[in-house]
Amino acid sequence: MDGGHWPAVLVVTPLVGAALCPIIGRRFPNFAGYWALGVFTAVSVAAGAVTYAVSTNGPFSYHMGGWPPPFGIELRFDEFSASVAVIALIGWLAILYSLSYAKHAVPEERLPYYYALLLLCLGGMAGFAVTGDIFNMFVFLEILSLSSYALVAIAGERIAELASFKYLVMGAVSSLTILFAIGFLYALTGTLNMGDLSVRLAGVETFPAAVAVAALTLGFSVKAALFPLHIWLPDAHATAPSPVSAILSGLVVKVGVLGMLRMYQMLYDSQVFDLKMLNDTLMWLGAISIVMGALFAMVQEDIKMMLAYSTISNIGYIFMGLGLASTFGIIGGAVHVFNHAIIKATLFLGAGALIYQTGYRDLKDLRGIGKAMPVTSACIAIGAVSIVGIPPTAGFLCKWYIALGAIEAGRIFFAVTLLFGALLIFVYYIRMLNAFYFTPPLHAHLMDVGEVPLTMLVPIVVLAILCLVMGVFGRIPLSFIEPAVIDMLAPLGG
Amino acid sequence: MRVLWTNIDYAASVVLFLIGLYAVIAKGNLIKKLMGLNIMETAVFAFVMATGIVTGGDAPILGKGAEPPFANPLPQALILTGIVVALSTTALALSLIMRIYERHGTIESDDLWGVE
Numbered sequence: 001m002d003g004g005h006w007p008a009v010l011v012v013t014p015l016v017g018a019a020l021c022p023i024i025g026r027r028f029p030n031f032a033g034y035w036a037l038g039v040f041t042a043v044s045v046a047a048g049a050v051t052y053a054v055s056t057n058g059p060f061s062y063h064m065g066g067w068p069p070p071f072g073i074e075l076r077f078d079e080f081s082a083s084v085a086v087i088a089l090i091g092w093l094a095i096l097y098s099l100s101y102a103k104h105a106v107p108e109e110r111l112p113y114y115y116a117l118l119l120l121c122l123g124g125m126a127g128f129a130v131t132g133d134i135f136n137m138f139v140f141l142e143i144l145s146l147s148s149y150a151l152v153a154i155a156g157e158r159i160a161e162l163a164s165f166k167y168l169v170m171g172a173v174s175s176l177t178i179l180f181a182i183g184f185l186y187a188l189t190g191t192l193n194m195g196d197l198s199v200r201l202a203g204v205e206t207f208p209a210a211v212a213v214a215a216l217t218l219g220f221s222v223k224a225a226l227f228p229l230h231i232w233l234p235d236a237h238a239t240a241p242s243p244v245s246a247i248l249s250g251l252v253v254k255v256g257v258l259g260m261l262r263m264y265q266m267l268y269d270s271q272v273f274d275l276k277m278l279n280d281t282l283m284w285l286g287a288i289s290i291v292m293g294a295l296f297a298m299v300q301e302d303i304k305m306m307l308a309y310s311t312i313s314n315i316g317y318i319f320m321g322l323g324l325a326s327t328f329g330i331i332g333g334a335v336h337v338f339n340h341a342i343i344k345a346t347l348f349l350g351a352g353a354l355i356y357q358t359g360y361r362d363l364k365d366l367r368g369i370g371k372a373m374p375v376t377s378a379c380i381a382i383g384a385v386s387i388v389g390i391p392p393t394a395g396f397l398c399k400w401y402i403a404l405g406a407i408e409a410g411r412i413f414f415a416v417t418l419l420f421g422a423l424l425i426f427v428y429y430i431r432m433l434n435a436f437y438f439t440p441p442l443h444a445h446l447m448d449v450g451e452v453p454l455t456m457l458v459p460i461v462v463l464a465i466l467c468l469v470m471g472v473f474g475r476i477p478l479s480f481i482e483p484a485v486i487d488m489l490a491p492l493g494g
Numbered sequence: 495m496r497v498l499w500t501n502i503d504y505a506a507s508v509v510l511f512l513i514g515l516y517a518v519i520a521k522g523n524l525i526k527k528l529m530g531l532n533i534m535e536t537a538v539f540a541f542v543m544a545t546g547i548v549t550g551g552d553a554p555i556l557g558k559g560a561e562p563p564f565a566n567p568l569p570q571a572l573i574l575t576g577i578v579v580a581l582s583t584t585a586l587a588l589s590l591i592m593r594i595y596e597r598h599g600t601i602e603s604d605d606l607w608g609v610e
Contacts, residue, residue, distance in 0.1 A: 135575075139579070146582055146583065149586060153590060161593040161594045165587065165594065168583065168587055169518060169527055169528075169531065172531050173534065176511075176538050179576060180511070183538065183541055183542035186545065186568075186569070186572075
């Protein structure tokens with residue numbers, strides 16, 4: 001099976017569905033959410049089909065409209081593109097969760113636009129993951145970025161517009177550096193197709209290529225919120241409605257990582273210059289991100305703020321894995337993209353459920369909630385344990401692989417930093433669990449709130465179970481991604 | 495120096511880019527920040543357009559009297575897309591600024607520190 005026309009379905013459906021969403025919402029106001037869910041179900045089927053095709057037959061490419069690359073637009077599927085499966089899973093659950101949550105959090109007249117923006121954001125991500133053309137990559141990046149800026153502001157919480165504006169300015173500057181780099185690469189090589197680029201990059205002068213790589217790295221690190229370019233993230237992720245936070249934190253920041261992986265594929269392939277300096281920088285920034293994110297998270301009272309800072313730590317892990325440039329490190333980093341998405345979505349959706357039922361978001365107000373909302377709290381606890389990386393949960397294997405990668409690369413210091421970071425992360429998640437389970441409630445009426453509606457509870461439980469399952473069956477994603485990484489590092493001589 | 499002079503168009507767009515970046519970072523007024531962003535956008539567009547110029551080239555439109563050399567049409571197509579993106583970014587940013595003004599009564603970032 002070569003994937004048939006599913007790739008086109010995957011990219012085109014969410015965009016068309018998003019365009020129709022406000023029209024349908026205008027005629028049938030309550031139907032917009034179900035429409036979005038339906039459209040995204042089709043997208044998920046397509047994502048499943050292409051992922052299956054990759055897993056059975058290996059990488060393949062699809063030529064839009066039948067024009068062969070490098071002239072036509074190529075969609076390229078390899079093991080990294082299989083991240084569409086995660087996008088589909090989390091996106092679908094977040095839309096299901098929104099059916100109840102958004103009614104409560106988003107002003108009614110904005111609901112159809114909310115779903116339209118969600119579809120645009122998820123569709124942009126799917127397109128970004130599968131495109132084989134750097135200019136298309138930029139276009140999809142902008143589709144998903146612009147819809148994320150709007151999604152942050154849509155609920156209209158107190159500082160939502162400010163957070164969104166800050167996100168927009170940093171995001172737009174990073175997009176421009178990426179466009180600048182794309183222009184540079186085009187001027188150097190005369191092509192926009194990634195496969196073609198990696199061939200032609202081999203012959204170009206080193207200095208201009210280095211400028212382009214630096215600009216791309218800068219742009220993608222802002223998108224991924226690598227320290228010290230993270231300042232837009234905490235406010236944006238904490239003020240957005242919870243399903244949006246789950247998507248932003250779980251998926252949208254990973255776009256930067258995926259962009260870096262694509263860039264590395266081209267660079268390792270072409271061997272245009274030695275990447276040691278870039279790798280070292282990323283490794284150090286990753287290490288600093290782990291520690292700084294954890295330290296900031298420790299002093300937060302707001303539960304969503306805490307989760308947002310924890311994202312910065314985890315991005316640090318991923319970048320450290322990439323920078324190590326050893327097989328284990330990159331496999332660990334790439335799989336952490338996947339596992340962190342599941343874990344962080346569990347935590348954000350869980351936190352959203354607590355806020356939905358109680359109206360409080362500070363830890364001290366949420367004391368004792370473990371007795372009132374046992375299922376949600378248990379799911380959050382599972383998420384917390386996995387993100388710290390205690391076996392046998394999802395977070396453990398990737399961190400273990402990154403640590404192995406550090407040892408393999410002869411960088412014991414980074415392995416130590418990784419363990420130290422995990423301890424710091426443990427500290428603030430313990431603080432959260434302590435508030436939930438072991439302290440008397442501050443507000444007595446909290447004991448009367450029940451669990452959230454089923455459409456919200458089911459996504460949380462499914463994700464929490466996945467956190468455990470991915471720990472036990474963690475070999476599956478690891479061995480799935482392995483050929484892509486080995487292929488990528490092959491020009492280095494193993 | 496000669497290298498700089500022969501590539502004056504590229505150098506100019508880099509300078510313009512930095513001017514825009516300066517405005518985004520240093521100016522306190524949100525509208526001025528947005529204007530800085532627009533200057534950066536223009537700089538990138540000018541840079542990419544300049545890469546497509548062919549000395550003595552015509553506009554790449556087929557028709558009566560069209561004869562080579564032509565300028566490279568691909569950067570122009572790319573930048574057309576880029577302009578659409580820039581337009582939507584600006585529109586979104588302006589509407590956010592409007593909301594911020596309605597809610598907080600100011601668009602100076604120094605005064606907005608307090609509300610965060």
